[in-house]
Amino acid sequence: MKPTYRSWLLLSAVALLVGRIGSVGGMAPELVAQSRQGAANAVPARDPCAAPPNRIIAENCKTGNDSTDWDVHAAGDPTIQGFSTDVSVNVGQTASFKIKTHSPRYRIDIYRSGWYGGKGARLVATVRPSAPLPQTQPECIGDPVTRLLDCGNWNVSASWQVPGDAVSGVYIARLVREDDEPGTWRVENADFPPSTRPPAAPHAYGASGLGRLRNALKDKRASHIVFIVRDDASRADVVVQTSDISWATYNRYGGSSTYGSWIQGAAAGRPFRASKVSYNRPNTNREWNIVNQYFNAEYPLVRWLERNGYDVSYIAGVDSHRAGANLKNHKIFLSVGHDEYWSGQQRRNVEAARDAGVNLAFMSGNEVFWKVRFEPSIDGSQTADRTVVCYKETHSNMKVDPKRDEWTGTWRDSRWFNPEGAQPENALTGTIFTVNAYRNDPLIVPAKYGRMRFWRNTEVATLKDGEQAVLGDGILGHEWDEDLDNGFRPAGIVRLSETTVDNVPYIQDHGSVYDSGTATHNLVLFRAPSGAMVFGAGTVQYTWGLDNFHDNFTGIPADRADRYSIRVGYDQRGPIKAIQQATVNLFADMGVQPHGLQPGLVPAAPSTDESAPLSKIVEPAAGAVVSGTVTIEGTAADTGGLVGGVEISTDGGTTWHPAFGTERWTYDWSVPRDLTSATILTRATDDSTNLEAPSQGITVRGRLGVTP
Numbered sequence: 001m002k003p004t005y006r007s008w009l010l011l012s013a014v015a016l017l018v019g020r021i022g023s024v025g026g027m028a029p030e031l032v033a034q035s036r037q038g039a040a041n042a043v044p045a046r047d048p049c050a051a052p053p054n055r056i057i058a059e060n061c062k063t064g065n066d067s068t069d070w071d072v073h074a075a076g077d078p079t080i081q082g083f084s085t086d087v088s089v090n091v092g093q094t095a096s097f098k099i100k101t102h103s104p105r106y107r108i109d110i111y112r113s114g115w116y117g118g119k120g121a122r123l124v125a126t127v128r129p130s131a132p133l134p135q136t137q138p139e140c141i142g143d144p145v146t147r148l149l150d151c152g153n154w155n156v157s158a159s160w161q162v163p164g165d166a167v168s169g170v171y172i173a174r175l176v177r178e179d180d181e182p183g184t185w186r187v188e189n190a191d192f193p194p195s196t197r198p199p200a201a202p203h204a205y206g207a208s209g210l211g212r213l214r215n216a217l218k219d220k221r222a223s224h225i226v227f228i229v230r231d232d233a234s235r236a237d238v239v240v241q242t243s244d245i246s247w248a249t250y251n252r253y254g255g256s257s258t259y260g261s262w263i264q265g266a267a268a269g270r271p272f273r274a275s276k277v278s279y280n281r282p283n284t285n286r287e288w289n290i291v292n293q294y295f296n297a298e299y300p301l302v303r304w305l306e307r308n309g310y311d312v313s314y315i316a317g318v319d320s321h322r323a324g325a326n327l328k329n330h331k332i333f334l335s336v337g338h339d340e341y342w343s344g345q346q347r348r349n350v351e352a353a354r355d356a357g358v359n360l361a362f363m364s365g366n367e368v369f370w371k372v373r374f375e376p377s378i379d380g381s382q383t384a385d386r387t388v389v390c391y392k393e394t395h396s397n398m399k400v401d402p403k404r405d406e407w408t409g410t411w412r413d414s415r416w417f418n419p420e421g422a423q424p425e426n427a428l429t430g431t432i433f434t435v436n437a438y439r440n441d442p443l444i445v446p447a448k449y450g451r452m453r454f455w456r457n458t459e460v461a462t463l464k465d466g467e468q469a470v471l472g473d474g475i476l477g478h479e480w481d482e483d484l485d486n487g488f489r490p491a492g493i494v495r496l497s498e499t500t501v502d503n504v505p506y507i508q509d510h511g512s513v514y515d516s517g518t519a520t521h522n523l524v525l526f527r528a529p530s531g532a533m534v535f536g537a538g539t540v541q542y543t544w545g546l547d548n549f550h551d552n553f554t555g556i557p558a559d560r561a562d563r564y565s566i567r568v569g570y571d572q573r574g575p576i577k578a579i580q581q582a583t584v585n586l587f588a589d590m591g592v593q594p595h596g597l598q599p600g601l602v603p604a605a606p607s608t609d610e611s612a613p614l615s616k617i618v619e620p621a622a623g624a625v626v627s628g629t630v631t632i633e634g635t636a637a638d639t640g641g642l643v644g645g646v647e648i649s650t651d652g653g654t655t656w657h658p659a660f661g662t663e664r665w666t667y668d669w670s671v672p673r674d675l676t677s678a679t680i681l682t683r684a685t686d687d688s689t690n691l692e693a694p695s696q697g698i699t700v701r702g703r704l705g706v707t708p
Contacts, residue, residue, distance in 0.1 A: 048309060048596040056114075057309040057596050059167045064116025065123050067568055068218050070109070070174055073188040074287045074566035076223025080106060080175045081253075081282035082157065085383075087244050088228035088316040092164040097173060097225060099129070099157035100137045100282070103181075108158050109174040112167065112229075113299060115307040120299075120549060120568070121172065129158045140254055140281070141378055147272065149254040152280035152379030152386065168231040168313040170242060170294065170302055177221040187213045188220050188565050213565070226283070226294050228316045232326060236313035237592040238305065239330040242298055243364070244279075245317040245341040245372065248388050250292040253281040258370075258390050275391040275400070275408075279318075280377055286566060290551045291437070291478040295568050297337035297540050300547035301363060304580070307547070309596025310587070317346065318385050321374065324349020331592050332359045335429075338479070338540045339364040341372045341390065344406070344420075351428065359533045359590040365540035366433040366479040368425035369511070371411050373403070393418075394511040410511035427488040430524040430536030431481035436505040436514050440555035441476035443523070443545070443579070444499040445469040448662075451642055452687040454496045454525065456585055457602050458578040472576045474555040475545050476501075476521055481538030483522045485657050490534070492683075492691035493658070494644030496523040525586075525644075527689035533590050544571065545579030577601070589688070607688040609640030615665075615684040615692060622698040626675075632667045634659075636684040644687040652679040653694055675702025 052058035075081075082099030089095045097108065110125040129135070140151035160173075185197040198207040205211060228242060249258040256274040286293045305312050313330070320327065321343045327333055333353055339362075347368065354360050370390055377386035391401040394409035399417040401408045407420045412432070414422035426432040445455065447463035455461045460469045476499060483493060499521045506517025524536045544550065553571040554561055581601050584594065588604035597603060615636035620626060632650075636643045643662040649655060650669050659665040659682075681697035 053595040054309065054311045055167050056306050056312055059112070059122075060115045060117070060306050060309075062116070062122055064114075064119030065111065065121055066119055067121070068215055069123070070111045070121045070172060071217065071567050072174065072222050072224055073217065073220065074290075074563075075282075075284035076175070077177060077221045079103065079181075080177050080221070081223050081284070082173075082175055082225055083151070083280060083282050084173070084225050084227040085152075085156070085280075086227075087279055088230050088319055089162055090230055090232050091162055091166045091168065094159050094161050095173075095227060095229075096156045096159045098137070098151065098154040098280075099135070099175060100151075100154065101175075101177070102134050103177045103179050104133045105178045106133075107176050107178060108160070109176060110160055111172045111174060112169045113172060113302055114169060115303050118549075120303060124166075124171075125160060127158050127160050131155060131157045142254075143276070143378065146276040147256040147274035148276035148278060148378065148387065149256055149274075150278040150280045150378045150387070151254075151282075152278070152377045152381060152383065162229055166229055168229055168234060168236075170298070170314055171227055171229050173225040173227065175223050175225065176219045181221075183221065186564060187216050188567070189563075223282070224286075228314050228319075230315045230319060231313050232323070234313040235329045237311040237330065238313070238332045238334060238587075239327065240301065240305070240312060240314050240334045240336060241320055241339070242294065242314065242316050243292075243335075243337045243339040245343075245388060246292050246338050247283055247285065247294070248277050248279050249341050249370075249372075249390060250289055251277065251281060251283045251285045252288070253284045258392065273392060273395075276375070276387050276389050278377065279386045279388070280379060286551070290566060291540065292338045292340075293551065294337075295551040297364075297543050297550070299568070300550045301334070301336050301543040303549060304543070304546035304575075304583075307596075308584070308594040308598055308601075310592065310594050317342070318374070320349055321346040322385055324352065327353035328356045328358060330358060332361055332587065332590050335360075335362045335364045335367055336543060337364055339367045340369045341388070342368045342370075342411075343372050343374060347428065354528050354532045354534065355530045357530050357532050360429075361535040361537075361586065361590070362429040362431075363535075363537045363542045365481055365538055365542075367429055367481075368411055369433050371408055373406055373408060413510040415510065424486060424488045426481075426484065426486065426536075427490065429538075430483065430490055430493055430526055430534055431522070431538035432484050432486065433479065434482045434484075434507050435480045435501075435519050435521075436507065437478045439477045439480060439501075439504065440474045441480070441499065441501055441521075442473055443471040443475040443497055443521075443539075445471065445497045445578075449496050449498060452494065452496055452644060453589075453607065453641060454523075454582050454585055454687065455578065457604065458581045460578045460582075469578065471578055472545055472574055474541050474571075475576070475579070476539045477541045477555065478552075479540050480519075480521050481536070482519055483524050483538070487655070489656075489658070490526050490528070491647070491656065492645070492685040492689060493524050493526045494685055494687055494689060496525060498522055525689060526685070527691065533689060535586055542579070544574055545576035546583060548572075548574035607641070609686065609688040610690060611638075611640050612690040612692040613638035613643050613684040613686045615646055615682040615695060617680060617682060617698055620698075620700055622700070624700050625703065626669075626671050626700050627703050628671060630669045630671055632659075632669055632680065634665055634682060636663055636665065636682075638684070638686040640686065640688065642687045644685045644689070646682060646684045649681040649694070650678055653681050656683070671702060674704060676704045677701050
């Protein structure tokens with residue numbers, strides 16, 4: 001019997017009874033019942049496989065494979081490693097693989113990741129090498145100045161002709177050795193040094209047969225190549241961008257990454273960073289830093305989107321750089337996970353899509369932090385966009401990149417030697433990175449935020465004054481952002497949560513120095529002038545609330561917790577139903593509905609509220625004389641929803657700042673000593689992101705404006 005949506009309905013209903021929303025002040029810590037409103041509106045279970053309404057559901061109705069078939073330990077067997085000649089290929093094109101191994105016999109199993117009844121992937125093809133085996137590959141090409149290592153000079157080992165009717169997705173080429181060779185006796189860890197297995201003896205429990213791994217890999221001598229099959233003709237509702245640029249920059253295959261170099265010549269043992277890295281390398285980063293890889297935070301989103309039948313297509317981050325016009329063919333653009341490295345063209349393309357009305361959802365953290373550029377490969381083929389350039393000039397405290405008019409430091413760096421000027425990431429995403437690794441914090445929603453329409457049909461919406469929902473562990477992790485008033489804050493931001501944590505590693509400068517600090521995280525939502533909505537999760541691991549099968553499921557990086565078996569696994573604390581429902585609500589307000597909603601969630605209608613709230617100033621009075629620090633007080637009201645935020649300008653609308661409070665609000669203003677007069681304006685936003693046109697405001701006088 002194939003494990004499809006159909007066979008999963010009953011399991012989902014049972015699982016619903018033990019769903020965890022988190023602890024709530026004044027209420028039981030485990031809330032298992034739906035809200036009465038949600039239960040009343042619940043949709044009866046149906047079989048979406050009987051007549052699949054879209055290709056995603058039809059694909060996920062096919063038989064999936066257990067993770068024991070498709071996963072590997074960490075970076076896999078070091079004796080068989082490879083990469084794809086392009087991180088993404090269009091349907092109908094050929095995916096080519098370059099593989100280094102001394103094995104005389106191996107195969108390549110191609111899996112598509114998704115939901116598949118909870119199994120997480122499906123075998124779509126098996127490919128045999130086209131090169132005679134064993135195949136000898138040349139040494140990779142290196143540049144000692146930039147510490148770039150490019151293995152593009154390897155020969156093609158195998159290819160897969162992607163069917164023209166293939167479903168866009170994140171695919172996994174699993175390289176599997178089929179020959180026998182002495183190796184480690186350990187169950188999964190093929191790269192552990194050979195040693196003698198302990199003999200069975202009293203109190204030698206594992207050697208005597210206890211603790212046998214129940215989900216051991218079926219072929220442990222294997223490794224992964226992750227690549228994307230895109231559909232350039234797609235007009236799917238949702239397009240998901242992978243964080244592949246970050247995969248490449250953290251990858252230290254061959255001894256070098258943008259975080260340090262272990263290659264010969266690192267003076268006095270200092271781990272000099274690479275200023276250029278190549279896609280033309282096997283990716284071994286899952287061995288030592290899994291939080292930056294696909295299976296940590298991107299994979300749970302893929303599972304959840306496809307479980308719920310969203311009409312979705314997939315692209316690589318480099319595709320947003322080189323084919324940005326295609327972004328306008330979708331309703332929602334999704335950035336996910338540790339989407340840290342962005343090129344200038346990539347950002348301009350996403351901004352152009354937003355300005356054309358495409359909604360943006362940043363389910364990512366530390367996002368858009370480092371600015372990069374692309375160069376061709378150095379393998380002789382000069383293949384475009386295979387080299388990622390990031391000199392990290394912020395760390396060098398000077399202009400280093402030989403392209404004098406282009407910056408490859410942090411986007412926020414405001415120092416004089418940045419030729420492009422500061423462009424902090426919150427201007428795009430609504431939040432800005434401040435809290436460094438490794439964090440494993442919950443998402444907290446006080447009652448005042450739970451009333452926002454974002455949380456409708458969840459238990460969070462039923463909180464009483466003084467209560468708060470504490471949602472999961474690690475939802476804020478491994479790095480997270482804040483909503484700061486830094487001069488680049490978008491207009492009309494609505495905060496949807498509030499989590500304050502002490503003793504976090506807090507950024508001190510433009511991107512190099514950290515020290516202990518206190519930070520406050522907010523989920524945020526706002527509407528761009530084009531009408532596009534923008535959601536900023538401001539955390540790498542927001543998607544842990546959507547699905548609980550992923551890497552790093554303990555919250556402790558697996559490379560630090562269990563180096564013998566770094567695998568995807570079930571987080572016993574998730575998923576978080578309130579986050580699942582809130583995401584359904586968010587997408588509905590962005591004009592996108594699921595076509596196979598999972599049991600326990602309810603459909604959400606988009607907002608019909610088009611009226612902005614009204615705000616006014618109560619104190620000081622018009623014409624008042626002000627000096628020192630003045631507390632400006634006012635009120636705001638909305639007829640179609642709730643007031644989501646209030647902003648104030650003390651310079652006639654040139655700059656705006658968030659006030660404290662909503663229906664009743666305050667703002668502390670430090671009056672300039674040389675003030676003669678000032679016009680104070682206000683504008684309010686509601687929880688449907690309708691932004692008030694600034695009111696007439698009031699004019700006040702400074703002491704210099706008073707006639708003696």
